[in-house]
Amino acid sequence: MSSPEFPIIAALDALTGALFLLTALGVVATRQVLASLQLFILQSLLLSTSAFLLGIATRSIHLFAVAGITIATKTLLIPWLLRYTVSDEVYRTREVGRVLNIPISLLLSAVLVVVAYAIASPIMNAVEVPFARVNLPLGLAAMFLGAFTVAVRREAVPQLLGLLAVENGVFFAGVAIVPNLPVIAELAAAVDVPVVALVVGLLTRQIHRRLGTTSVGHLSALREH
């Protein structure tokens, strides 16, 4: 592990990273809409845990702020907004229409993780930042998996969760590389992302009310009434 002076914190951060990646895989593969929302909440909790641990290790007050803001927006505000705006019927849906079936999307996810590690390893060798060895590749992998979620899902809410997972991945990598910058970015995101969630939620509500489905695969062509 990269940080000899904090072996326990480095170990706990690595554990957090492993679980973070697992939740990202879960957001790709779960069948229920509600389960992927819960996994997203768990992922955000793990992100703030990592930020908190790194805050202890680097004595950076900014990272505590990042952890606090993440908990406030991503585990409380955004899930509440999504639950409030989108009807319960959507969350009870079991079979989320998918472009690829679950085993194939899982295998492709594994390939994406390999790619993330391949991209991250030269950077890891170049920068001498503690914790980057864990956070950078796992954050990149979570980013790719979030983007892959958007590509592979057909329902609106899981696609939004994929977008938010990309954001989580960016921050997971970011807190390790630049411990003092992300608080500004996080503050901006704290305002930005809930608004995105609200807009998508309201849009989904309208789509669902009109069409009785939230499957955006049907929305490929425009049609006049």
Add this chain to the structure above:
Amino acid sequence: MLERIVYNLVQVLVVVAFAPLIEGVVNRLKENLQSKAGPNIFQPYRDIWKLLHKDEIVSDQSSWVFRAAPYLAFAAPIFVALLIPVLTRYPLFFAFMGDMLGGGFVLALGGFFATLAAVDTANPYGPMGASRTRMVGFLAEPVFIVVFLTVSFVAGSTIPYIVQTKWIAPISNFFEPSHVLLMIAFLMLILAEDGRIPVDSPSGQFELAMIDRSKSLEYSGRGAALMKWAGVMKFFVLITIFLNVLVTPWGLAPEGSGGLGVAIAIPLVLLKVFAFVLVLVFIESSLAKLRLFRITEFLGAAFVTSVVAMITRLSDI
């Protein structure tokens, strides 16, 4: 030298003697969790005792495979118990006779003959269960291989006694991402391989839905007793590999502690297994059985978890 042989045999005796108890505890706890009284924890012993004293009936359509399979299935876990660390931290006499892959092959051999015997009876449910077991088996195989590959790559050896010390050498090794992911993947593998709930229902009595249990439907008397005993021993061996090699090599007899150390290790190891059984019962009670074609998704998830564990490990060097 001589005492290491004795300890090795003690190890096998522990597996043979306590495996039914674990099964009894699992059944009892599961019923308790459903607010039922549940059977006595010694019920599997009574079942085996009863079956051993009953007449055995063998179909005249079946061949020697059917008769030989219970003995082979019974011998396989005993053989594996010689190779793995059940009670001690230091390698025993037979430890270098075979590595983890060898143990896997031996376990698979027992399973293979049980499958053949199920086909041999020509009972319609037997071959169905056999083909389903093979399906689960070939989906589980890559996970097995990737897990063992990663573990032995980390330790630089495929002997389980050497592998087990690597994860706790500094305690921070325990929390490595690859280790945590490997544990999760292997846990899913145990659930699949032993026919536990997300994959198969061990207490189900409905032949059409059975996967693992329908293979021994045709056995009676001594054959049935041996198959049942073999099943619980295989479960015990898998749990032991999981706990002593992959998760927590604590509570084992250290080098030079002699017979007393081994005697103390027996209750400690059993305690560890009971703790694991609690987790298992919780998993089994909170999940529903998967449909047959969803098993690919379950094992696919296990495979991806193990591959990710391997990648995180390989790139960390």
